[in-house]
């Protein structure tokens with residue numbers, strides 16, 4: 001299932017990220033802010049349970065998160081900025097990392113690292129990567145999570161290409177994709193058009 005989160009703040013911040021004049025500091029901050037706004041939507045159906053306590057005025061039952069276990073998993077590098085922002089919101093979530101880069105010639109994902117919570121199989125997983133382009137990296141990361149037993153996975157990205165969305169829907173129809181926008185297409189180099197360029201390079205200033 002695909003959810004495109006529609007909100008003027010999201011549109012505005014995404015446009016700032018697209019602008020080639022936006023520098024590293026601002027780009028990274030915007031990626032963090034957008035991640036929080038996307039998390040608000042992606043986590044809309046988290047369960048709450050009534051908990052008994054008193055306010056300074058009256059005692060009562062008030063809704064709190066049920067304590068069902070969550071995991072945030074970043075696809076390195078660029079997904080890291082997203083999990084770092086979201087852990088401010090949910091400090092109790094465990095965080096996993098999957099290292100993956102896309103071979104610039106073949107566009108195939110190359111896995112180089114993986115460290116996941118041991119009990120990932122019993123956690124609801126929010127997988128983060130700002131860019132869903134061909135979908136190769138996300139499919140490989142989801143394959144890995146499922147190998148480790150994960151069953152409920154939401155992929156959070158800032159920008160997606162229609163090609164990448166279709167690839168996820170085909171390979172992992174049970175995975176929900178939450179994104180701020182779906183752009184027109186991929187270009188011949190596998191970049192999203194109009195896109196925002198190379199997310200990792202713009203977050204870390206490596207170009």
Ligand code: PRP
Nearest residue numbers: 076077078101102133134135136137200
């Ligand atoms: C970017 C991006 C995704 C991947 C998307 O990572 O962060 O992981 O490309 O492309 P795909 O959908 O075609 O697989 P990149 O390979 O540039 O690595 P980096 O995050 O280390 O810069």
Ligand code: URA
Nearest residue numbers: 133191192197198199
């Ligand atoms: N990875 C990126 O960072 N940007 C794209 O447009 C495609 C893949």
